Amino acid sequence: MTENSYLRTIWKRFKRHRLAMVSLVFLSFVIIIALLAPLIAPYHPDRISGDFGAPPGNGHLLGTDDVGRDVLSRLIYATRISLLVGVLSTAISTAIGVVLGLVSGFFGKFIDAVIMRFTDMVMSFPYLLLVLVAAAIFGPSLLNIIIILGFVNWPGVARLVRGNVLSLRERAFVQGALVAGLPKPYILFSEILPNTMAPVLIHSSSVMAFSILDEAALSFLGMGVQTPTASLGNMLGAATSQAVLTDLPWLWIPPGVVIVLLVMSVNFIGDAIRDAFDPTNPLV
Amino acid sequence: MTLLRAENLYRTFPAAGGFAGRRRVRAVTDISLTMYENETLGLVGESGSGKSTLGRMLVGLDKPDSGAVYYRGQDLSQLKGQDKKRVRTEMQIVFQDPWASLNPRKRIYDILSAPLLYHNYATKADVGAKVTALLEKVGLSRESGERYPHEFSGGQRQRIGIARALSLNPALIVCDEPVSALDVSIQAQILNLLHELQDEYNLTLLFISHGLASIKYLSDRIAVMYLGRIVEIAGAEKLFSSTYHPYTRALIMSSPVPDPYRRQEPAALLSGEIPSNIDPPSGCHFHPRCPLAEDSCRQEIPQLMPVPGDHTHLVACPIALAGGGL
Amino acid sequence: MNRGGLLRYILKRLLIAVPVLIGITLIDYLLMNLAGNPIDMLIGPRVTEAAKAAKMAELGLDQPFLVRYWLWLTELMRGNMGYSLMTYQPVAKMIAQNLSPTLLLMGTSMLLSFLISIPLGIYSALKQYTLRDYAIVGTAFLFISIPGFFLALVLVYLFSTKLGWLPSSGMKTLGGAGGMLDTLRHMIMPVLVLAASVTGSNIRYIRSSMLEILQQPYLRTAESKGIGRFKVIGKHAFRNAMIPIVTLIGLQLPMLLGGAVVVEQIFSWPGLGLMTMSAILNRDFPVIMGVSLLAAIAVLMANIITDILYAVVDPTIRYD
Numbered sequence: 001m002t003e004n005s006y007l008r009t010i011w012k013r014f015k016r017h018r019l020a021m022v023s024l025v026f027l028s029f030v031i032i033i034a035l036l037a038p039l040i041a042p043y044h045p046d047r048i049s050g051d052f053g054a055p056p057g058n059g060h061l062l063g064t065d066d067v068g069r070d071v072l073s074r075l076i077y078a079t080r081i082s083l084l085v086g087v088l089s090t091a092i093s094t095a096i097g098v099v100l101g102l103v104s105g106f107f108g109k110f111i112d113a114v115i116m117r118f119t120d121m122v123m124s125f126p127y128l129l130l131v132l133v134a135a136a137i138f139g140p141s142l143l144n145i146i147i148i149l150g151f152v153n154w155p156g157v158a159r160l161v162r163g164n165v166l167s168l169r170e171r172a173f174v175q176g177a178l179v180a181g182l183p184k185p186y187i188l189f190s191e192i193l194p195n196t197m198a199p200v201l202i203h204s205s206s207v208m209a210f211s212i213l214d215e216a217a218l219s220f221l222g223m224g225v226q227t228p229t230a231s232l233g234n235m236l237g238a239a240t241s242q243a244v245l246t247d248l249p250w251l252w253i254p255p256g257v258v259i260v261l262l263v264m265s266v267n268f269i270g271d272a273i274r275d276a277f278d279p280t281n282p283l284v
Numbered sequence: 285m286t287l288l289r290a291e292n293l294y295r296t297f298p299a300a301g302g303f304a305g306r307r308r309v310r311a312v313t314d315i316s317l318t319m320y321e322n323e324t325l326g327l328v329g330e331s332g333s334g335k336s337t338l339g340r341m342l343v344g345l346d347k348p349d350s351g352a353v354y355y356r357g358q359d360l361s362q363l364k365g366q367d368k369k370r371v372r373t374e375m376q377i378v379f380q381d382p383w384a385s386l387n388p389r390k391r392i393y394d395i396l397s398a399p400l401l402y403h404n405y406a407t408k409a410d411v412g413a414k415v416t417a418l419l420e421k422v423g424l425s426r427e428s429g430e431r432y433p434h435e436f437s438g439g440q441r442q443r444i445g446i447a448r449a450l451s452l453n454p455a456l457i458v459c460d461e462p463v464s465a466l467d468v469s470i471q472a473q474i475l476n477l478l479h480e481l482q483d484e485y486n487l488t489l490l491f492i493s494h495g496l497a498s499i500k501y502l503s504d505r506i507a508v509m510y511l512g513r514i515v516e517i518a519g520a521e522k523l524f525s526s527t528y529h530p531y532t533r534a535l536i537m538s539s540p541v542p543d544p545y546r547r548q549e550p551a552a553l554l555s556g557e558i559p560s561n562i563d564p565p566s567g568c569h570f571h572p573r574c575p576l577a578e579d580s581c582r583q584e585i586p587q588l589m590p591v592p593g594d595h596t597h598l599v600a601c602p603i604a605l606a607g608g609g610l
Numbered sequence: 611m612n613r614g615g616l617l618r619y620i621l622k623r624l625l626i627a628v629p630v631l632i633g634i635t636l637i638d639y640l641l642m643n644l645a646g647n648p649i650d651m652l653i654g655p656r657v658t659e660a661a662k663a664a665k666m667a668e669l670g671l672d673q674p675f676l677v678r679y680w681l682w683l684t685e686l687m688r689g690n691m692g693y694s695l696m697t698y699q700p701v702a703k704m705i706a707q708n709l710s711p712t713l714l715l716m717g718t719s720m721l722l723s724f725l726i727s728i729p730l731g732i733y734s735a736l737k738q739y740t741l742r743d744y745a746i747v748g749t750a751f752l753f754i755s756i757p758g759f760f761l762a763l764v765l766v767y768l769f770s771t772k773l774g775w776l777p778s779s780g781m782k783t784l785g786g787a788g789g790m791l792d793t794l795r796h797m798i799m800p801v802l803v804l805a806a807s808v809t810g811s812n813i814r815y816i817r818s819s820m821l822e823i824l825q826q827p828y829l830r831t832a833e834s835k836g837i838g839r840f841k842v843i844g845k846h847a848f849r850n851a852m853i854p855i856v857t858l859i860g861l862q863l864p865m866l867l868g869g870a871v872v873v874e875q876i877f878s879w880p881g882l883g884l885m886t887m888s889a890i891l892n893r894d895f896p897v898i899m900g901v902s903l904l905a906a907i908a909v910l911m912a913n914i915i916t917d918i919l920y921a922v923v924d925p926t927i928r929y930d
Contacts, residue, residue: 180451
């Protein structure tokens with residue numbers, strides 16, 4: 001069995017998870033649309049292109065919003081923003097979490113205690129509240145939201161990596177590298193890190209799902225991406241007005257459905273990867 | 285020539301389970317030991333006797349709570365910088381579990397070349413040739429370097445583990461039950477390989493085992509451990525021909541021997557369970573299971589004493605010493 | 611396990627919490643400093659410039675950061691959490707006034723969530739890989755993935771706007787007689803939304819803990835001895851499954867607190883969440899930081915209680 005055939009086995013196991021396969025297709029589709037947004041969107045997302053609050057049809061597939069912008073075009077750009085926030089903030093929090101977890105688990109003792117107590121502190125603040133406070137202090141903008149979510153979401157990753165490092169550190173191959181006198185940074189990054197990447201990636205998928213939800217919640221509450229830039233959350237936020245909620249359902253139902261589908265597919269894919277990497281599962 | 289000397293080593297670990305924070309497992313208690321150049325020292329004990337902990341402390345993988353290990357006269361804990369690096373490479377270890385001892389994500393070539401390159405034992409230009417030589421030395425083909433650990437059998441993996449230990453030209457290799465996870469048919473091959481390599485490289489071996497049978501023919505001297513202490517140490521022949529300690533006797537009797545009439549079931553010799561090394565029995569730790577036990581054994585911890593007329597044969601049992609050997 | 615050991619453990623756990631608690635106040639104070647002058651928040655905005663200068667000198671605002679932090683901390687320990695920039699009321703008093711509606715909402719949601727997720731999670735684990743298991747797990751995923759505010763909008767659209775069955779905002783009907791029944795009607799939708807946000811992850815957590823327990827050798831032994839499957843589960847497995855449920859309560863608190871902010875905002879539920887959100891929108895930092903601090907301490911306490919309960923239920927637990 002070679003490394004390639006190992007990956008093939010993982011892929012075979014992954015394929016058994018039908019919902020995850022559907023999710024993968026859906027997510028690929030959404031990513032392509034998001035990347036090609038300028039080519040695909042029928043109108044400019046921020047410009048008035050039709051009547052105020054026109055229902056779907058008549059050149060506007062999903063109608064227009066209360067100021068006459070094309071809802072479909074806004075939806076496409078909003079999805080792009082949501083994915084951007086999800087991917088970038090997850091990358092930031094994963095990077096922070098991996099570094100802190102590695103250092104904490106490998107060096108142990110005092111450094112470990114300090115990092116873990118700090119993790120406890122951050123985790124004690126209710127997550128959404130912390131994000132809202134940070135947004136209030138630093139001001140809501142796309143870049144700030146990405147950074148704030150990234151800097152708040154790392155404790156889970158850090159704990160996961162630390163736990164993995166603690167168990168890997170006792171494994172004979174790491175001990176062998178220690179006896180061979182290899183330097184600690186080499187052992188940390190070359191021996192330990194590669195063996196903890198799979199669980200980290202699995203965890204990251206759920207971090208990304210949460211990031212997308214959190215961006216939406218922030219923007220919904222008016223503390224996230226600001227109009228006229230469209231985000232799934234601030235499109236939904238329009239429905240807090242009774243008139244929009246009652247009379248213009250095409251304004252808020254599509255972004256809501258897109259969020260649910262997006263987050264669900266990320267979760268399903270994460271779940272399938274978890275199952276595929278689980279060594280107790282039968283080899284197809 | 286003395287290669288390595290351990291003096292009064294102690295090592296305890298926090299006990300798993302319960303809230304009793306101060307309870308500790310006494311893995312190694314007051315062990316002093318000398319290893320001579322180019323010899324094979326066998327270290328025998330049941331699981332939990334502390335033999336692996338002792339082995340790990342000797343190569344610097346674990347630090348003793350108190351006591352010191354001297355390598356060529358230098359205290360391991362006092363070494364710094366370049367000296368520490370050099371001494372480290374001179375002491376290597378071969379692990380028990382061949383499935384856990386190799387990084388699953390690396391090719392064999394990468395596993396073997398990393399220490400060579402880091403310690404400047406090879407250059408980028410000749411590292412390939414050096415790895416090939418190592419592989420051939422342990423009976424593997426050059427092509428195995430391109431493969432990943434999971435593509436090998438347990439015996440082959442153990443050969444790779446030996447190649448890694450050899451790569452830095454060590455003086456001492458601790459073999460921590462290197463064959464106990466392997467099929468019996470493979471065990472002899474690995475033992476023979478170690479024996480050949482020892483002659484070729486002038487290696488000093490510490491051979492850890494849970495039974496006497498597998499190390500009887502490989503060892504020059506054998507030390508027997510029971511609950512963290514050495515109870516008897518002697519030349520390999522002597523240990524079998526004139527056994528003193530009742531625990532050593534029980535071990536010899538219970539190990540498989542070709543003559544079925546001489547063999548006795550261990551249960552008949554060792555009554556009772558192995559006591560816990562969290563709260564070891566008072567006095568001589570072996571007394572609850574010992575056929576020779578007297579009242580004094582419950583109070584006094586016996587020290588290692590030489591056998592009359594043989595200062596290389598030490599026994600921690602005054603009663604057996606008074607009564608003479610087997 | 612002995613009594614002394616347990617007491618020592620509790621003591622040790624509390625001792626570990628002390629630096630965390632100090633750290634939490636430090637982070638809180640740091641954020642407040644990033645937001646503005648903490649003395650403004652402490653003494654209230656109605657004070658004249660001269661009085662403020664006197665107060666600043668008195669409080670030693672020219673002191674280094676850590677000294678100022680210490681002053682703030684001593685005030686805090688006397689119960690002075692500062693004054694709101696909007697209402698000029700003491701923050702501690704505002705929190706006390708708005709606490710009970712939020713506790714009512716969170717408590718009911720937690721209860722409802724457990725009533726749904728415990729039986730479903732166990733059932734799903736017992737019927738692993740059946741159609742019903744997939745249906746339950748699929749629903750759990752839907753609950754996890756649906757944002758609370760979207761669910762809230764859908765519910766309001768259906769039950770208030772279209773059907774007119776339920777009130778969409780507040781805790782009591784304006785000008786109505788009030789009473790328990792009225793509050794109950796107002797509670798239905800907020801509780802459903804808040805419960806939905808944690809029920810999904812609860813089901814998954816309980817299912818996987820149950821699956822793990824079902825793998826245990828003692829269960830197979832009991833089964834092989836001819837004790838009925840359900841009897842075994844009731845007697846042995848459930849007791850052990852209590853451990854993860856205790857954990858869940860600790861995990862849920864921060865989620866519910868965050869969720870309450872969103873839910874109370876949408877349904878105009880007059881609790882801590884609504885108060886906090888309006889404070890955030892108005893940059894009323896003394897209120898925001900007071901609530902954050904209180905919430906963090908609540909979560910910390912929940913975690914300590916979880917750990918201690920763990921130790922009581924599971925005597926084999928190891929700690930260092």
